[in-house]
Amino acid sequence: MSKTGESNSNWKGNKVSYLGIHKWIGKKLGVPKECDKCHAGMTIVKGRRSIHWANISGKYKRDLSDWIALCTLCHTAFDNKNKIDFKEVPVIKDLIKRGESQTSVAKKYGVDQMTISRVITGITNGKKNCYAEK
Numbered sequence: 001m002s003k004t005g006e007s008n009s010n011w012k013g014n015k016v017s018y019l020g021i022h023k024w025i026g027k028k029l030g031v032p033k034e035c036d037k038c039h040a041g042m043t044i045v046k047g048r049r050s051i052h053w054a055n056i057s058g059k060y061k062r063d064l065s066d067w068i069a070l071c072t073l074c075h076t077a078f079d080n081k082n083k084i085d086f087k088e089v090p091v092i093k094d095l096i097k098r099g100e101s102q103t104s105v106a107k108k109y110g111v112d113q114m115t116i117s118r119v120i121t122g123i124t125n126g127k128k129n130c131y132a133e134k
């Protein structure tokens with residue numbers, strides 16, 4: 001047995017294990033084709049995939065039902081699910097309209113400026129994202 005299980009108390013913060021589990025999920029589920037949430041297709045920008053496997057429980061279980069494919073934006077929204085809620089989108093758009101900078105709004109919500117930019121434009125990597133108006 002290698003040191004990849006829950007027995008390692010520092011497991012979550014361990015980069016090697018983190019990569020290990022992502023390798024494992026890639027082997028099991030392959031390369032994700034589209035985002036499970038917004039159904040954006042996979043794009044590759046500068047060698048980086050737009051869609052990744054994300055862990056639902058945050059416990060990085062070796063359990064296939066604990067994983068979903070998420071695009072960068074949904075992943076950010078997922079990771080920050082208590083920060084940028086879809087309900088906040090009109091509020092954010094209004095703040096920007098009233099002249100507040102994206103950086104300042106980002107600070108307020110505890111996210112990076114790119115996230116605010118994606119919320120405002122509704123576009124990630126040249127494609128419509130989950131914040132795009134329907």
Ligand SMILES: [Zn+2]
Binds near residue numbers: 074
């Ligand atoms: Zn998505």
